[in-house]
Amino acid sequence: MKRAIFYLVSLLCSLMLSFCFVEAASAEQELIVSAAASLTNAFGEIGKKFEIANPGTKVVFNFGASGALLQQIDKGAPVDVFASADQKTMDQAAEKGLIISGARKDFASNELVIIIPHGAGTPVKALQDLSAREIGKIAMGNPETVPAGRYAQEVLTNEGLWERLKPKLIFGESVRQVLDYVSRGEVDAAFVFATDAAVAKDHVIVALEAPKHKPITYPISVVGSTKNRDLAGRFVDFVLSGQGREILFTYGFKKP
Amino acid sequence: MLSVIPSLQPLWLTLKVAGVATLSAFLAGVALAFLLAKGRFRGKEWLDAFLTMPLVLPPTVLGYYLIVLVGRNGWIGRRLYEAFGVTLMFTWQGAALAAAIVSLPLVLKSARAAFEGVDQNLEKAALTLGLSKTGVFFRVSFPLAWRGILAGTMLAFARAMGEFGATLMIAGNLPGKTQTLSLAVYSAVQAGNDSLAATLVLITSLVCIIVLVSSGSILKTSYLKEINR
Numbered sequence: 142m143k144r145a146i147f148y149l150v151s152l153l154c155s156l157m158l159s160f161c162f163v164e165a166a167s168a169e170q171e172l173i174v175s176a177a178a179s180l181t182n183a184f185g186e187i188g189k190k191f192e193i194a195n196p197g198t199k200v201v202f203n204f205g206a207s208g209a210l211l212q213q214i215d216k217g218a219p220v221d222v223f224a225s226a227d228q229k230t231m232d233q234a235a236e237k238g239l240i241i242s243g244a245r246k247d248f249a250s251n252e253l254v255i256i257i258p259h260g261a262g263t264p265v266k267a268l269q270d271l272s273a274r275e276i277g278k279i280a281m282g283n284p285e286t287v288p289a290g291r292y293a294q295e296v297l298t299n300e301g302l303w304e305r306l307k308p309k310l311i312f313g314e315s316v317r318q319v320l321d322y323v324s325r326g327e328v329d330a331a332f333v334f335a336t337d338a339a340v341a342k343d344h345v346i347v348a349l350e351a352p353k354h355k356p357i358t359y360p361i362s363v364v365g366s367t368k369n370r371d372l373a374g375r376f377v378d379f380v381l382s383g384q385g386r387e388i389l390f391t392y393g394f395k396k397p
Numbered sequence: 398m399l400s401v402i403p404s405l406q407p408l409w410l411t412l413k414v415a416g417v418a419t420l421s422a423f424l425a426g427v428a429l430a431f432l433l434a435k436g437r438f439r440g441k442e443w444l445d446a447f448l449t450m451p452l453v454l455p456p457t458v459l460g461y462y463l464i465v466l467v468g469r470n471g472w473i474g475r476r477l478y479e480a481f482g483v484t485l486m487f488t489w490q491g492a493a494l495a496a497a498i499v500s501l502p503l504v505l506k507s508a509r510a511a512f513e514g515v516d517q518n519l520e521k522a523a524l525t526l527g528l529s530k531t532g533v534f535f536r537v538s539f540p541l542a543w544r545g546i547l548a549g550t551m552l553a554f555a556r557a558m559g560e561f562g563a564t565l566m567i568a569g570n571l572p573g574k575t576q577t578l579s580l581a582v583y584s585a586v587q588a589g590n591d592s593l594a595a596t597l598v599l600i601t602s603l604v605c606i607i608v609l610v611s612s613g614s615i616l617k618t619s620y621l622k623e624i625n626r
């Protein structure tokens with residue numbers, strides 16, 4: 142009996158070890174794309190279409206706050222393509238020499254909107270309404286890493302509301318976390334991109350478009366340390382192609 | 398050196414959250430452990446398994462349960478909000494609740510084992526000598542089991558200090574309000590602020606070593622006292 146258990150355990154151990162190496166021997170070519178959280182749905186579909194158009198490739202997505210994605214690439218994450226939700230993050234990547242500057246292209250644009258939960262009692266008709274007492278908590282992305290939060294900060298600062306609203310602000314780790322807070326009714330209002338609001342239109346209402354901010358354009362580029370330069374370039378071209386544009390349009394993105 | 402001073406705020410918050418969480422986990426854990434060790438009722442092992450789940454479940458699963466339960470539209474949260482106008486979302490009390498739940502099993506498991514290790518004859522003797530049931534608990538069972546309970550509580554405090562996933566989901570990551578050390582480290586790394594991250598990591602490591610060494614020596618001295626008695 143004891144011997145049987147010993148054999149079973151050693152069999153399991155060797156099986157586990159062999160798993161570690163099987164992955165490396167896979168024949169598929171893998172492309173890692175780090176993309177802004179607001180691109181989750183659109184890029185998910187673009188990835189599937191790209192895999193069909195390029196048999197034998199597997200697109201792996203890493204969605205998150207653009208600023209956080211930049212830090213990962215800076216620390217040596219094996220990323221092939223980077224798409225951010227603002228020019229500032231991509232500029233920082235270019236300054237650090239992390240991207241191939243010739244491959245950088247703008248592929249979409251977006252709008253910043255203020256949303257409220259479905260069935261919320263307090264309407265928001267103008268930015269000033271956010272300082273009303275009925276609006277208890279306002280969510281936005283952390284301006285340090287989340288582009289949507291950075292644009293929101295710009296809007297509130299230009300309107301002279303930043304200092305007054307500061308105690309009400311809840312910072313999310315990505316624009317999608319902010320969206321989730323509103324969908325669940327945990328906050329009374331929030332700043333997200335128009336495309337995010339469209340994804341959750343059963344739960345949130347767009348109250349108004351945010352004024353006074355820089356135009357929101359999305360850049361994409363090949364990462365300098367890529368080992369799949371050719372495939373990465375093809376993915377960027379695919380996003381910019383008619384087929385890629387069409388998918389982006391269906392999710393509410395506009396021309397850059 | 399000046400940059401170090403504002404970064405101490407997450408430390409006090411962490412100690413406050415972990416302290417409140419450990420105290421709650423201690424009180425609930427000891428009471429439940431005594432019930433499980435000495436009580437006789439149906440579904441006892443099911444209750445034990447249920448209470449131990451937070452130890453096994455990924456913190457994100459726990460965070461989800463908490464949002465669904467105590468969020469403003471949650472099952473408990475809605476009633477709380479309607480009755481008192483308070484919500485645990487985005488508050489340090491919410492963080493303490495998350496930390497208390499993840500550290501409860503650590504108190505519970507060691508306390509149950511400790512209570513079960515107490516000689517039943519001693520408890521029965523105390524009863525026949527006229528002590529009430531609560532008297533037996535405070536004067537016989539607890540004093541004999543307390544070393545095991547203390548060890549479990551120590552682990553619970555360490556676990557509460559390091560809690561991250563469920564805390565991020567229910568309390569958010571609000572600097573000055575709910576940003577504990579583990580969240581502050583995460584934010585600093587995400588934003589590429591390496592010097593702040595390094596400072597916070599050093600503080601955290603230092604505090605953990607102090608906690609472990611001092612609680613270890615408390616356990617040891619009290620054990621020596623006991624065997625010398």
